[in-house]
Structure formats: C-alpha cells, structure tokens
Amino acid sequence: MTVLSISDLNVRFATEAGAFHALKDVAFDVPERTIVGIVGESGSGKSTLINAILGLLADNGRVDSGSILFEGQELTALDPVAMRALRGPRISCVFQDPMGALNPVLSVGRQMRNIQYRDESPNAQKDARSAEMLEAVRIPNPGTALARYPHEFSGGMKQRIAIAMALMMRPGLLIADEPTTALDATLEVVTLELLKDLQEQIGCSVLFISHHLGVIAELCDEVAVMYAGEVVERGATSEVFRDPRHDYTARLLECDPANQRRRTRRLPTMNDEPGSFVPQPVPPAPDRAVGEKPLLEVRDAQVTFRVGTLFRRESIVGVGGVSFDLYPGETIGLVGESGSGKTTLARAAARLQAISGGSISFEGKSVHELSAGAMHLLRRDVSMMFQDPVGSLSPRMTVGDLVAEPFRIHRVGDVDVKAETMRLLSLVGLGPDFADRFPHQLSGGQARRVGVARAIALNPKLIIADEPTAGLDVSIQGEVLNLLNDLRERLGLAMIFITHNLHVVRHVADRIAVMYRGRFVEIGETDEIFAAPEHDYTKTLLSANLAGPGRQP
Amino acid sequence: MSEAASDPRTPNDGLRSQVRKVLREPLGVFGLALVALVVLGAVFAGVLSQYDPAGLNPRDRFLPPSTDHLLGTDQLGRDLFSRVLHGGRIALYVALVSTGISLAIGIVLGLIAGYGPRWLDNLMILLFDAIKSFPTVMLALALVTLTGPSLTAVMVVVILVNVPGYARIIRTQTIALKSSEFVTAAQSMGASTTRILRLHILPNVIGPLVILASMDIPVVIAIEAGMSFLGLGVRPPTPSWGSILNDGFANIRETPWIAVAGGLPIIITTLGFTFLGETLRDVFDPRLKGR
Structure with missing residues (x-):
C-alpha cells in the first residue's frame, strides 16, 4: 500500500514577472514503511513540494493540476480545517x-x-x-x-x-527537511541511525529531503532526483546511484567530492560531460629548502573567553595551546567539529581575537604585539574568507565597490582601481556586468567568488578561508575549490583551510590538522592522515564523514 | 571609480520602484497630497495672500469667513488665512530643522553607544533614559523658565525629546551588526572604525530611522503648536498655528472660525505626514505591514 502518492503535480507562483512554474508534472510514491529520499540542489523545488503536501503554499502559489493522495485522501481538495487535523497526528515534520x-x-x-x-x-x-x-x-x-x-x-x-x-x-508520514544539515558529521550519523530505528519501530514512512548524496545513500530505500521543478529520475537508491540514467544525476554524483577517491587538484563540475573527467594527481609537496623560514609560526597559542557576571567569572577555553608552522605556498587543512576552536584559532591568527598565551608570528613579527600602524600593513598580506558567502559582503555596496574596498582601505594609489576590479572579477570568472550588482542579487556561488576576488585583491601571502564551501551546492562546491586551487598555484598563496568536511579538504590541503576541544589531536600529511589515522578522534571523524554514494554496494 | 561611487547607495532601481509603490497606495497618495498642500501653502504664502499676517486692522475685527478673508479675521483684525499660511512656515521650519538635528545627533550617539566599549554604552543608555523620563511638557516648562519663550526653546525641547529614541534604535541595530560577518570582514581588511561605521553599518541601519522620523514630524508639529498655545513658543505677533488656536479659544462661542483656522492645518498636516510615513514604512519594510 502506498502512503503518499503524488501524480502530475503542477504548482505555479504568481509573481510580478508573471507565473513561475515551480513544480512540473511531479510524480512519485511513498510506499508503506519505506524511506524515500528527495535529492536536488537549491531552487530545484524541494521546499515547494513539501509545502504543497502540507497545504502550506505561500499566498501567491497554487496547485494547478495533479493530485496528492495521502492514505486514500485527496489533499489538494481538502478544506483547511480537515488539513489542519491531518498535520501533526498523521503527517508531521522535522526541519533543518x-x-x-x-x-x-x-x-x-x-x-x-x-x-x-x-x-x-x-x-x-x-x-x-x-x-x-x-x-x-x-x-x-x-x-x-x-x-x-x-x-x-x-x-x-x-x-x-x-x-x-x-x-x-x-504519524503515517514523516517529512524530514534536511534534518541533519546543521549537525556535525558525527552527530549526523547518530541522528540518521536513530531516525531509521524509530521509523522501523513505529512503522511510518519517511520523506527525506536532502542535498547530501551520502546521507540519502545511507538512509533511503528509494530516491527521487529533482531538477528545476521536475523529478528527472526515481527508483531504488542503490540502482539510481550505481547506474544513473539521467544526465543530471550522473553529473551530480560525479561532482560530489566524496566520490573522487583519488586526490585531485581539479574536481569535476556540472559542466563536465559525465564520465569524461580525469583526475589530476596532486604533485608531491616540494622539499623545503634547508633554512627556509615559515610564513606563519604558531607557538602554544591559547585563547580563553571570560563569561559570567562581575562576581562570578568563568573562563572557557577556546584554543588550548596549539603549535604549527605554515610555509609559503603551503595549505593546511584545519578539521574538526563545531566548537572545536577552528574559527577561534583562525581569528587569533588574523588578530581579530586576542590570545591569552603563546605567540603567533607572521614572517617573524609577533602579530599580537604589533603597533596599529604595523598591523594595518600586515593586513595587506593576510586576508580572510568567511563562512557565509553572502553575509560576509556588506549588503548596501555593489560588487564593484566590495572588490575595490581593499584598495581604498589601504589607499593603494598606484593602480587604476576600476581596471583592477574588473581584472579580479574576470579572474574569478565573473563578467564586468557583475560590478553593479548588490550581494542579495547574487547566488551563493557567485557571492563566494566575490569573496575570493576581494581576498586576493592585494596579492596577500596568506589566505585564511573559514568553511569556504559550506552552504554551497555540490556542483558549485567543485567550482569554488577548483578556483581556489588554481589561484593558489598561480599566485603562490599559503592557505589555512577550515572545514568540517573531510572529503573537501582532502583535495586542497597539503597537510591536515585535526582539532578537538581546542587542541590538535593529530597533524600530518593529508595522505597519511587518510590512510592511517592515529588518533581515535580522527578515526571517528573519518568514519562519520559519510562515504560517497558511489561506494555503496 | 569616482569618489561618489564609494558613497553608500540604495539600489537605484529599488528606490524608483519604492516611490512607485508609494504612489500605488491610495493612502500614500492622499498623504502626499496633504503634505504637498501644506508645503506649497507655506512656500507661496506671500503670493497666495496679499494680507500682512501681522498687520493690525481694528476696523475688520472678528469678520467671519468671506471672499475677502477666506478664513475670517481675528480679534485684532488680522487675516487668518494669511496667518495660517505663514504659521505653516514656522511649523515646517521647526519640524524639519529640529528633526534633522535630532537625527544627526541621534545617529552619532547611537553609533558610538552601539560600537563603542560596554561602559560607555551603559552610561549613554542611562543618560537617554534619564532624559526620556521627563514628561515633554515639564521639560518645556523648565527650559522656558530658564530661557524665556522662543522658537529656539521649542526646537531644543523637540531635540531633547527625539534624540534618545533615535539613538536607541541605531544603537540596537549597530550592536546586532557589530558581530556580523561583513563587519568582521571589513576589520580583517584593516578598515578603520570610522570607515566601518560610515560605509558598512550606517547604510544598513538608517532606513528604519528615516521612516520613524517622518512619522515623528506630526508629533513635532504638535509640540510646537502646543507650546505656542501655552505661550511657551513663538512670541506674538509671529503667526503660529498654536497661537491662532489660543486666540480662537478665548472667543470660541462667538467666533468659532478662529479656532477652526488654527486647528484645521494641524489636523491636515498631522494626517498627511502620518499617512505618508505609514505607507513609506510598509513599502520599505513589508514585514511590519498591518501592525
């Protein structure tokens, strides 16, 4: 028996620019006691689908044609009161x-x-x-x-x-909308197991929406792939992922960095023909010349936060004594879960956060002891990229002004700022017409490119990138990583790459440092860490980063 | 890029479409029409009425409205229509200048309180609350006792009343933006504090304040009229809506048109600015609609 049966569903939104066809002839079934996954990138219509099922479409949206049959009831014809009685006891939701x-x-x-x-x-x-x-x-x-x-x-x-x-x-049906996206890798695994156990125990069906292919492969019996409002492919998860029939599914699978088992300097993007991709092996790290000075020296760096009232002070350890060297042109991956101190360490390295002990020096100068003027000079050499691609761009400034900002701040007078801005934009693959746009008019990937252009504007020696691929769709993730890899090689940049996604950092970092509770539990060459993790926590982290769906039997 | 290009700007197409949206709302058009009526009347006061607003004419005392005197005359034979138009100049002058000054002071203090150290913030909040705790009338009386009634006294009262509210709004939003990623990004690039406040924070916090200020204009006009009514504002014979109202109040049974002449422009202006302000608010911040 099928719990939910959707056929030929069409949803349109009335907008100022005319009707927007958000769902086109969507059809799939959710059988009893099964978990059905919906995969798709942002804008593919996943959320519209959920809202249509729940009868919660925005005021300007309506179901044009098609049917949503739930336990034999036609939901599209149900009045709001009856629908409300259904939501909760029979259909319930878990959100992101x-x-x-x-x-x-x-x-x-x-x-x-x-x-x-x-x-x-x-x-x-x-x-x-x-x-x-x-x-x-x-x-x-x-x-x-x-x-x-x-x-x-x-x-x-x-x-x-x-x-x-x-x-x-x-309930008969649980709709789970990206329920593990906001969670760390280890928690994600636990939560998914739990969901599966409970589903079996209660005997309900689950409609599981995610953009994460690994999660879908792990959890779902069946999968439907959505693209631009259409279900382009559906079937048993193992079959769809092993032998995708639709071009889009094949590209999506190939783009997942987790599916590149060999380290590669260039990752496939959605523009590559499926199957045509050839990994570019990572060149072995050049031997350090004897006596070469590290660019960044971190020695027993500590950061503590003071919290509480005037009378009851407590200190919380953010970073509890960390040491490493970073050489020119080298990339170190900082891996760990949220709260492990990665971002705090990065902020301390750029002196956006005071340290409470140890030292951090850049080209031999102690960063935290520099005068304001010397620090201002140093900021030309160290630039940062932040987690939220759109949120790190000043919302009322145009892209052109945003990219020109470093030149203005540092009063770089000897270059034509306008020409330089255009050069940087084209370097990151954005046309000149982007210069007049505002951040909210950009997609996540485009905003990230603006962030990259701004970060490399003054030819820095070190880039600190905090989760530069978080929140981006799989396809764009690959493009951004390729861009970073490319620029890094061309400009000889050193980089601190912070992430919780091991599959991503693998293709970028020369070395990886694993952080746990404010300390490094392991640091070493990327290949070594992946091949033979020594510390228990690293092992947990590695097993928790769900493998790419292609690895499924 | 020219220097002008680095100024904070709202999207051009956005601004134009916002204005168009205001014109699409019947309430907005109505408000705009009322405001335009008052402003044009004040600007062209000399053209629209040939009478001297302060000119005494004992023979024409207490004349009811007629084609000669559109709103009649008062107890000293002055043409009320002319006095209302010139009173509009005073009202708008006080409203615009003191609101403008309040905005400027409020923004600066709010940015300092929001972005500055914690102790300074606490101190300033204490100060704002202390000022706010005085009733407007008490504040006005105290000030006039010290300086004597004048237009400046009215404006000082208005500024004292308005600044704490404006500063608080800016402060709250500045605190919210202080730790946002784009501000941290500006810090990481080495931007100075004034640059961060001017380019990255101010353009993002000023919108709601401007709308609030436009809705405060009727309040300011009422304060001016109220103080003039009580004799704490402009000195006679300078025309003010409040003092016209006071003149009419004394003889309201025999010559009601004087009170009408003083009250009507206050109502029209207040309604006009309120409607316009509310429409502006709905257009710029649709989330607040219907509250």
Whole structure:
C-alpha cells in the first residue's frame, strides 16, 4: 500500500514577472514503511513540494493540476480545517534548524504535552509518554529533561527532541527537511541511525529531503532526483546511484567530492560531460629548502573567553595551546567539529581575537604585539574568507565597490582601481556586468567568488578561508575549490583551510590538522592522515564523514 | 571609480520602484497630497495672500469667513488665512530643522553607544533614559523658565525629546551588526572604525530611522503648536498655528472660525505626514505591514 502518492503535480507562483512554474508534472510514491529520499540542489523545488503536501503554499502559489493522495485522501481538495487535523497526528515534520523548531519559552515537557492536546488523558500520563519518546531518541534522564528548556540542550539533542515530537503521535508520514544539515558529521550519523530505528519501530514512512548524496545513500530505500521543478529520475537508491540514467544525476554524483577517491587538484563540475573527467594527481609537496623560514609560526597559542557576571567569572577555553608552522605556498587543512576552536584559532591568527598565551608570528613579527600602524600593513598580506558567502559582503555596496574596498582601505594609489576590479572579477570568472550588482542579487556561488576576488585583491601571502564551501551546492562546491586551487598555484598563496568536511579538504590541503576541544589531536600529511589515522578522534571523524554514494554496494 | 561611487547607495532601481509603490497606495497618495498642500501653502504664502499676517486692522475685527478673508479675521483684525499660511512656515521650519538635528545627533550617539566599549554604552543608555523620563511638557516648562519663550526653546525641547529614541534604535541595530560577518570582514581588511561605521553599518541601519522620523514630524508639529498655545513658543505677533488656536479659544462661542483656522492645518498636516510615513514604512519594510 502506498502512503503518499503524488501524480502530475503542477504548482505555479504568481509573481510580478508573471507565473513561475515551480513544480512540473511531479510524480512519485511513498510506499508503506519505506524511506524515500528527495535529492536536488537549491531552487530545484524541494521546499515547494513539501509545502504543497502540507497545504502550506505561500499566498501567491497554487496547485494547478495533479493530485496528492495521502492514505486514500485527496489533499489538494481538502478544506483547511480537515488539513489542519491531518498535520501533526498523521503527517508531521522535522526541519533543518533545530533551534527554530522548538519554542524557547516553554519547557520541553510542556511542548510535548501540547502536542497531545487532542488526547483527553491526564497530564501525568501524557508526560509519561513524552518521557518514553525522549528515551527512544536517547536523551539522558528523560524524566528530568522534560522540565528543561530548549536552550539547555545541545544542537544535536534539540534535533533529536524535535524528532521525538514529530513522531509522538505516530504519524503515517514523516517529512524530514534536511534534518541533519546543521549537525556535525558525527552527530549526523547518530541522528540518521536513530531516525531509521524509530521509523522501523513505529512503522511510518519517511520523506527525506536532502542535498547530501551520502546521507540519502545511507538512509533511503528509494530516491527521487529533482531538477528545476521536475523529478528527472526515481527508483531504488542503490540502482539510481550505481547506474544513473539521467544526465543530471550522473553529473551530480560525479561532482560530489566524496566520490573522487583519488586526490585531485581539479574536481569535476556540472559542466563536465559525465564520465569524461580525469583526475589530476596532486604533485608531491616540494622539499623545503634547508633554512627556509615559515610564513606563519604558531607557538602554544591559547585563547580563553571570560563569561559570567562581575562576581562570578568563568573562563572557557577556546584554543588550548596549539603549535604549527605554515610555509609559503603551503595549505593546511584545519578539521574538526563545531566548537572545536577552528574559527577561534583562525581569528587569533588574523588578530581579530586576542590570545591569552603563546605567540603567533607572521614572517617573524609577533602579530599580537604589533603597533596599529604595523598591523594595518600586515593586513595587506593576510586576508580572510568567511563562512557565509553572502553575509560576509556588506549588503548596501555593489560588487564593484566590495572588490575595490581593499584598495581604498589601504589607499593603494598606484593602480587604476576600476581596471583592477574588473581584472579580479574576470579572474574569478565573473563578467564586468557583475560590478553593479548588490550581494542579495547574487547566488551563493557567485557571492563566494566575490569573496575570493576581494581576498586576493592585494596579492596577500596568506589566505585564511573559514568553511569556504559550506552552504554551497555540490556542483558549485567543485567550482569554488577548483578556483581556489588554481589561484593558489598561480599566485603562490599559503592557505589555512577550515572545514568540517573531510572529503573537501582532502583535495586542497597539503597537510591536515585535526582539532578537538581546542587542541590538535593529530597533524600530518593529508595522505597519511587518510590512510592511517592515529588518533581515535580522527578515526571517528573519518568514519562519520559519510562515504560517497558511489561506494555503496 | 569616482569618489561618489564609494558613497553608500540604495539600489537605484529599488528606490524608483519604492516611490512607485508609494504612489500605488491610495493612502500614500492622499498623504502626499496633504503634505504637498501644506508645503506649497507655506512656500507661496506671500503670493497666495496679499494680507500682512501681522498687520493690525481694528476696523475688520472678528469678520467671519468671506471672499475677502477666506478664513475670517481675528480679534485684532488680522487675516487668518494669511496667518495660517505663514504659521505653516514656522511649523515646517521647526519640524524639519529640529528633526534633522535630532537625527544627526541621534545617529552619532547611537553609533558610538552601539560600537563603542560596554561602559560607555551603559552610561549613554542611562543618560537617554534619564532624559526620556521627563514628561515633554515639564521639560518645556523648565527650559522656558530658564530661557524665556522662543522658537529656539521649542526646537531644543523637540531635540531633547527625539534624540534618545533615535539613538536607541541605531544603537540596537549597530550592536546586532557589530558581530556580523561583513563587519568582521571589513576589520580583517584593516578598515578603520570610522570607515566601518560610515560605509558598512550606517547604510544598513538608517532606513528604519528615516521612516520613524517622518512619522515623528506630526508629533513635532504638535509640540510646537502646543507650546505656542501655552505661550511657551513663538512670541506674538509671529503667526503660529498654536497661537491662532489660543486666540480662537478665548472667543470660541462667538467666533468659532478662529479656532477652526488654527486647528484645521494641524489636523491636515498631522494626517498627511502620518499617512505618508505609514505607507513609506510598509513599502520599505513589508514585514511590519498591518501592525
């Protein structure tokens, strides 16, 4: 029996520029007790699909034709009251952002009690059931956890609580919209296992939306690939991923850096013909000339944060004594989970964050002891790229002004700023017409290119890149990495590359440092770390980074 | 690129389409028409009425509205239409100049409080709250007792009343943006604090404030009229809507048109600016619509 059956679904949005056809003849089934994955990049219509199923399309959107059959009921014809009765008990949702999904001012127990409002049983019984659900998602001490508030839980726990809430009423269908995207690799694995266990236990079906091919391969029985509002391919996950029939699926699979088993300087992009890609082996690192001075020397660097009130001060260790050298032209990958201190270390290296001990020197000068004027000069040589591609661009400035900003800040007078801006834009693959655009008019990948252009504007010696590929679609990820690799080689840049994605860093970094709780647990050549991880944490991290779908049997 | 190109700008097409959106809203058009009426009346006061607003004419005392005197005359025989038009000059002058000064001071103080060290922020917030805790009328009375009634006193009161609110808005938004990635990015490039405040923070926080200020203009006009009504504002014989209202108030049973002549322009201006401000707010920040 099929739980959800969608056929020939067409959704259009009325916009100022005319009707936008968001879903085109979408058709697929979700059979009983199965997990069906929906894969697609941003803008492919995944979210519109969910909203159409839930009857929550925006005011300007409507279902033009087609049917959504849920447990024999036609959802497109259902009135809002009946639809509301269905949402929650029969169809429930887990969303990407665990913080946003829970109400911050109500205790977890109270929220879970509210979910059972249709039930007439006494509160004690409802609480008992809530505690049972929390136990099922492995929240320690479920009884006392009920009295606590969402902010008292970690991100991973919050997402598990959200799952417990969604499955509380034993729905027939759970819609999970990128539920693990905001979680670290190790937590992702745990959460996925849990979801699978619970699904089997409760016997519901799951519609699992993700852009992460590895996750889909790991979890889903069937998969539907979406592209530009259409389902271009669907079938059993193993078959689709092993032998993709549609061109787009094949490209998508090849673009996933996790699918490149050999280290390569150039990654495939969506423009490459599927199958035509030839990896470019990474040249062996050149031997260091005897006596060559490191560009950046970090010695026992420590960062502590002081928190609390005037009377009760506590210090939290952000970075607890880290040492490494970075030579000119070399790239070091900084790997670790959120909260491990990667970003703090990077900010300390650029003196955006004070250090509480140790030293950081750049070309022999102690960065944290420089005068303001000397520091200003040093900022020409060290540039940073930030996590959020759009958010790191000043929203009211045009791309042209943004790229010219370093020249203006450092009053570089001997170059034609306008010509230089255009040169930089073309270097990162953006046409001159981009100069007049504003950041919100750019896609994530384009905004990232602007960030790269700005970072290399003054010919720096070191680039600190904080998660430069986070939040980008797989296809664009490859392009950005290729761009960075290319520029790095051409300009002889040294780079600190921060990421939690091991598959990405592998193709970029010469050396990898694994960070855990503010310390390096392991540092070494990239190949060595991947081939023979020594530290337990590195091993956990490696196994937690889900393998590429192509590796599935 | 020229120096002008580095100035913060809103998207050109955006601004034009925003204006078009205001013109599409009936309420916005109505508000704009009322404001235009008042502004044109004030600007062309000398052309529209040949009477001297301060000219006494004892023979024509208490004349009801007629074709000669559109709004009638007051107890000293002055033409009320002429006084209303010239009173509009005073009202708009006070409103625009003092709101402009309040904005400038509020923005600077707000940026300092929001971006500066914590202790300075606390100190400034304390100061703002202290000023805000005075009722407007008490503040006005205290000031006039010290300096005597004058237009300057009115403007100082308005500025004192407005600045804390504006500064607080700028401060809150500055704090929110202070740790945003694009500000950190500017720091990492070596941008100076004034550059960060001027180019990266100010253009992003000023929008809501300008809308708020446009909605405050009727409040300022009411303060001026109120103070003049109480005799704390402009000195006679300078015409002010508040003092016309006061003249009419004394003889409201016998000659009601004087109070009408003083009250009507206040109502028209207040409505006009309120409608316009609300439409502007809805257009620039659609999220607030309907609140």
